[in-house]
Amino acid sequence: xxxxxxxxxxxxxxxxxxxxxRLPLKGRVLVQKGQVVTAETVVARTELPGNVIPVNLxxxxxxxxxxxxxxxxxxxxxxxxxxxxFARVKTMFGLMSQSAKSPANGVLExxxxxxxxxxxxxxxxxxxxDAYVNGTVKDVIPDEGVTIEAKGAFIQGIFGIGGETRGxxxxxxxxxxxxxxxxxxxxxxxxxxxxxGAYVSNDFLNRAIQAGASAVVAxxxxxxxxxxxxxxxxxxxxxxHEEMGITVLVTEGxxxxxxxxxxxxxxxxxxxxxxxxxxxxQIRAGVMRPEILCPLDGPILENQVHASAEEGLKAGANVxxxxxxxxxxxxxVVSLPAxxxxxxxxxxxxxxxxxxxxGSGKKTLPRANVEMIxx
Amino acid sequence: MTLPxxxxxxxxxxxxxxxxxxxxxxxxxxxxEYRLIVxxxxxxxxxxxxxxxxxxxxNAIMEVEELAGxxxxxxxxxxxxxxxNRGVDVYISTSSAGGGLQMMVCGVVKNxxxxxxxxxxxxxxxxxxxxxxxxxxxxxxxxxxRIRQLRPDMLLLSGGVxxxxxxxxxxxxELISAAEPKARLxxxxxxxxxxxxxxxxxxxxxxxxxxxxxxxxxENLRPTMDRENWRPASDTIHxxxxxxxxxxxxxxxxxxxxxxxxxxxxxxxxxxxxQTIAALxxxxxxxxxxxxxxxxxxSVFGETFNRTVxxxxxxxxxxxxxLAEAGIPNVMRWVPVNMEEVxxxxxxxxxxxxxxxxxxxxEELMVEQAIAREALxxxxxxxxxxxxxxxxxxxxxTISDMFDQTETGATLVNMADLDLLVGSGGVLSHAPRRQQAxxxxxxxxxxxxxxxxxxxxxFMMPQLGVLSTVxxxxxxxxxxxxxxxxxxxxxxxxxxxKDGKDCMKVTLTAGGASRSAEVKAGDILxxxxxxxxxxxxxxxLDRNYDMGAGKGKDRAVEVTGGVVGVILDARGRRPFSxxxxxxxxxxxxxxxxxxxxxxxxx
Numbered sequence: 001x002x003x004x005x006x007x008x009x010x011x012x013x014x015x016x017x018x019x020x021x022r023l024p025l026k027g028r029v030l031v032q033k034g035q036v037v038t039a040e041t042v043v044a045r046t047e048l049p050g051n052v053i054p055v056n057l058x059x060x061x062x063x064x065x066x067x068x069x070x071x072x073x074x075x076x077x078x079x080x081x082x083x084x085x086f087a088r089v090k091t092m093f094g095l096m097s098q099s100a101k102s103p104a105n106g107v108l109e110x111x112x113x114x115x116x117x118x119x120x121x122x123x124x125x126x127x128x129x130d131a132y133v134n135g136t137v138k139d140v141i142p143d144e145g146v147t148i149e150a151k152g153a154f155i156q157g158i159f160g161i162g163g164e165t166r167g168x169x170x171x172x173x174x175x176x177x178x179x180x181x182x183x184x185x186x187x188x189x190x191x192x193x194x195x196x197g198a199y200v201s202n203d204f205l206n207r208a209i210q211a212g213a214s215a216v217v218a219x220x221x222x223x224x225x226x227x228x229x230x231x232x233x234x235x236x237x238x239x240x241h242e243e244m245g246i247t248v249l250v251t252e253g254x255x256x257x258x259x260x261x262x263x264x265x266x267x268x269x270x271x272x273x274x275x276x277x278x279x280x281x282q283i284r285a286g287v288m289r290p291e292i293l294c295p296l297d298g299p300i301l302e303n304q305v306h307a308s309a310e311e312g313l314k315a316g317a318n319v320x321x322x323x324x325x326x327x328x329x330x331x332x333v334v335s336l337p338a339x340x341x342x343x344x345x346x347x348x349x350x351x352x353x354x355x356x357x358x359g360s361g362k363k364t365l366p367r368a369n370v371e372m373i374x375x
Numbered sequence: 376m377t378l379p380x381x382x383x384x385x386x387x388x389x390x391x392x393x394x395x396x397x398x399x400x401x402x403x404x405x406x407x408e409y410r411l412i413v414x415x416x417x418x419x420x421x422x423x424x425x426x427x428x429x430x431x432x433x434n435a436i437m438e439v440e441e442l443a444g445x446x447x448x449x450x451x452x453x454x455x456x457x458x459x460n461r462g463v464d465v466y467i468s469t470s471s472a473g474g475g476l477q478m479m480v481c482g483v484v485k486n487x488x489x490x491x492x493x494x495x496x497x498x499x500x501x502x503x504x505x506x507x508x509x510x511x512x513x514x515x516x517x518x519x520x521r522i523r524q525l526r527p528d529m530l531l532l533s534g535g536v537x538x539x540x541x542x543x544x545x546x547x548x549e550l551i552s553a554a555e556p557k558a559r560l561x562x563x564x565x566x567x568x569x570x571x572x573x574x575x576x577x578x579x580x581x582x583x584x585x586x587x588x589x590x591x592x593x594e595n596l597r598p599t600m601d602r603e604n605w606r607p608a609s610d611t612i613h614x615x616x617x618x619x620x621x622x623x624x625x626x627x628x629x630x631x632x633x634x635x636x637x638x639x640x641x642x643x644x645x646x647x648x649x650q651t652i653a654a655l656x657x658x659x660x661x662x663x664x665x666x667x668x669x670x671x672x673x674s675v676f677g678e679t680f681n682r683t684v685x686x687x688x689x690x691x692x693x694x695x696x697x698l699a700e701a702g703i704p705n706v707m708r709w710v711p712v713n714m715e716e717v718x719x720x721x722x723x724x725x726x727x728x729x730x731x732x733x734x735x736x737x738e739e740l741m742v743e744q745a746i747a748r749e750a751l752x753x754x755x756x757x758x759x760x761x762x763x764x765x766x767x768x769x770x771x772x773t774i775s776d777m778f779d780q781t782e783t784g785a786t787l788v789n790m791a792d793l794d795l796l797v798g799s800g801g802v803l804s805h806a807p808r809r810q811q812a813x814x815x816x817x818x819x820x821x822x823x824x825x826x827x828x829x830x831x832x833x834f835m836m837p838q839l840g841v842l843s844t845v846x847x848x849x850x851x852x853x854x855x856x857x858x859x860x861x862x863x864x865x866x867x868x869x870x871x872x873k874d875g876k877d878c879m880k881v882t883l884t885a886g887g888a889s890r891s892a893e894v895k896a897g898d899i900l901x902x903x904x905x906x907x908x909x910x911x912x913x914x915x916l917d918r919n920y921d922m923g924a925g926k927g928k929d930r931a932v933e934v935t936g937g938v939v940g941v942i943l944d945a946r947g948r949r950p951f952s953x954x955x956x957x958x959x960x961x962x963x964x965x966x967x968x969x970x971x972x973x974x975x976x977x
Contacts, residue, residue, distance in 0.1 A: 049555065051516060052516060052553040052554070053515075053516050054515040054516065054553070110553075112549055114541065114542055114546075115542055115545050115549060117549060119549065119553050121553075158729070222717055222720070223720035223723070223724040224716070224720055226724075227720075233698065234699070234724075235687060235693075235696030235700070236687055236692070236693060236695070237692070237728060253728060254720070254721040254722075254724040254725050255721040255725070283692060283728060322729050322732055323729065323732040323733075323735060323739070324722075324735065324739055325735060325736050343734075344735065344737055345734055345735065345736065345737055345740040346807035346975060347733070347807045348807075349733060350438075365735065366732075368418075368731050368733045369732045369735060
């Protein structure tokens with residue numbers, strides 16, 4: 001039977017998930033396999049090598065590159081303080097001298113007799129990685145980090161900005177198509193991950209920052225608002241490094257978009273629970289979507305079928321349309337015709353026949369424009 | 376899979392793993408000739424949940440199986456050699472998935488060795504993330520930070536002519552050493568660094584980099600001021616791409632095991648085919664391959680081949696960056712319907728976050744084709760800036776050079792000398808009507824005088840490029856018969872005047888019949904001329920226009936037919952402009968679209 005691989009976003013109330021927590025450079029792992037950790041536990045630590053500052057001694061002291069080593073008054077490997085004299089040369093029969101001061105605190109790392117340069121390395125910067133979610137250390141990657149295993153709810157969004165954060169999930173709307181009024185951003189949202197409905201504006205985001213919310217979850221955002229919020233036009237979808245004071249997770253896309261029913265139902269069930277959120281998105285090699293994680297003791301919703309999107313698209317599969325003109329609609333695959341079919345654009349493409357659940361009947365869509373969902 | 380003798384090859388399966396889609400084609404020898412049989416495609420699966428490029432490859436092959444009606448796979452293995460109706464004799468692949476090959480290049484002088492190094496990396500099919508030069512405006516610590524941040528797949532260091540000073544190269548090596556650069560994929564392996572500079576500096580470079588990187592030394596790519604020699608560096612890049620980079624990308628070890636033929640970076644394969652066309656027909660060619668993440672431009676003018684890649688101009692992953700770089704007014708000027716800025720922005724961003732979707736409605740198609748024009752235009756601008764003569768060397772200059780104001784480093788891309796413009800990539804190859812591809816290319820590249828236009832029929836140039844290294848006859852047969860679709864000829868005088876004023880009166884004589892037409896300024900018109908036909912076009916020009924013989928001078932030129940025909944473009948060149956007001960713009964685009972029958976009624 002015909003089937004096809006269609007990527008889909010994962011939204012599930014209970015699954016085992018693994019979170020890799022890795023240092024950017026090799027360092028020390030502080031926890032052991034099997035250890036139970038909280039989201040705040042520091043699991044690994046390292047020191048990033050300090051910034052490097054080349055100092056051209058030959059130019060500064062006016063000596064040939066081959067002679068610079070002889071001008072050092074502190075040997076290579078020594079620590080130096082900012083403005084400390086570390087090299088000196090005497091001229092005019094020793095009557096005059098010229099010296100070089102260190103531009104920063106650091107260590108004299110190396111010297112070149114070809115270029116006359118000294119490499120000064122600033123002190124290392126400590127880097128710590130926390131566990132991000134409550135769970136158990138499943139594996140230790142020696143010197144690099146750990147894999148944390150946890151069970152619970154997992155929601156992938158389509159796009160986000162801002163890095164990892166945590167907070168109590170708070171629903172500001174009661175239906176997926178509602179848009180939260182800014183007045184709902186009162187003192188109670190401080191430190192919370194707020195779910196704001198079908199749309200979030202630039203103004204709303206700025207008010208959410210003022211109110212101290214840690215993250216905002218919305219169905220859609222206008223690109224114009226995103227640009228106004230960030231202060232620049234987002235070119236390539238590689239995000240997560242923004243330091244806006246809040247993390248934003250968009251579940252559906254750009255524009256006014258009601259949050260998908262099943263996503264909304266799950267968010268509602270998580271109301272009041274502490275969740276971990278990451279807005280980092282990378283829609284290129286090694287795709288990364290923004291996520292909400294919430295460790296749980298057991299399934300939180302009833303009637304959940306935990307089917308896997310990896311089984312592929314086939315008759316009977318539940319899908320959601322991810323492009324105009326039926327964007328956001330849910331349906332069931334009726335068939336996957338093998339023959340190419342013509343669209344309104346006159347393009348001939350592989351299609352899928354979908355029966356929509358809203359009674360609007362059977363529609364033919366490009367296979368590329370649907371995603372598998374779990375119900 | 377072992378390669379059978381050439382004469383025994385009856386079937387070839389070729390895949391190209393793009394950043395968005397994996398394409399598979401089946402070629403078979405029928406009646407003594409190699410022909411394309413079917414084509415299949417599937418989303419590329421470098422990403423989660425599979426993180427294994429071979430899943431997408433197998434899915435695309437399954438589609439080929441289904442369409443060809445014969446088995447090619449036994450589980451996850453390609454059946455080979457061909458046994459009756461089952462399997463194929465050869466399997467080959469190209470790849471640009473996983474972001475392609477991402478490199479940094481370093482050279483001493485920005486406009487000389489650094490630029491040569493950039494051309495060498497691009498020629499090998501890489502994306503150049505940054506060019507570090509001793510004389511660029513950044514401070515040393517800024518360069519070090521940049522090298523550390525970028526995490527390229529590979530670094531190419533050049534600098535100095537042979538026998539020249541070694542100090543600057545040593546300084547660059549010291550910067551790289553201080554940065555302790557890490558490779559993009561695979562935390563545990565050392566970054567491959569290629570040194571292709573002054574031979575006298577090799578030891579100095581070794582001392583500084585051998586302990587910290589996987590250093591390979593090759594011939595100087597700029598041995599003298601007036602000579603580039605980037606082939607050895609390019610070959611080394613290709614070799615390291617296979618042994619280092621590909622081996623660490625998700626699923627590539629498996630993919631490499633599936634094929635006896637080395638996997639080639641997609642742009643390298645397309646470049647091979649472009650050079651083949653130019654050499655065979657002795658013409659100047661510009662080719663473009665617009666992908667999901669990147670747009671590659673290739674040019675062959677005379678003996679000089681150049682390739683550039685615009686790493687962040689593309690139709691899916693990079694679509695939003697086209698908007699960011701071109702700006703809303705430039706994209707909107709090609710949208711032939713009234714649309715609000717908010718709507719246009721959201722449509723483009725939605726494509727960015729769901730890059731594998733395709734337009735289902737006409738309006739969505741129009742938006743994609745509008746943005747494609749800007750992606751192509753920007754990529755071509757970047758190409759013209761890099762495809763330049765060698766800078767820094769002494770040149771014999773004639774009096775005419777002085778009058779022409781030519782200088783060393785001037786672009787080699789001269790639209791007036793261009794013979795053939797070839798388009799490839801999904802948005803051009805899969806445009807529902809061929810005239811859409813023709814007009815997109817004309818609008819973006821603005822060819823002048825007489826230029827033939829062609830598109831890759833179903834985007835198979837990458838596969839044919841790699842096939843040409845294994846079976847040149849099969850590659851050329853399929854290229855001529857099934858790959859290239861001749862669209863026709865674009866005739867565009869240089870000059871402009873007010874819309875509706877006189878521009879040109881033409882008479883096309885072909886096959887014993889003649890047809891005359893008048894094209895007013897601001898208009899575009901098509902005269903049918905079938906594929907394979909040639910004709911003579913006599914052009915009577917208004918005094919404001921030039922067809923290469925001088926302003927107002929009449930000309931007779933040979934034109935070639937195609938599926939679109941002879942396109943007479945009197946919309947003006949230098950400058951070419953569109954009405955700024957939305958209503959005027961929509962009306963103007965509607966008129967041109969109607970003249971070329973671009974879209975169904977809308």
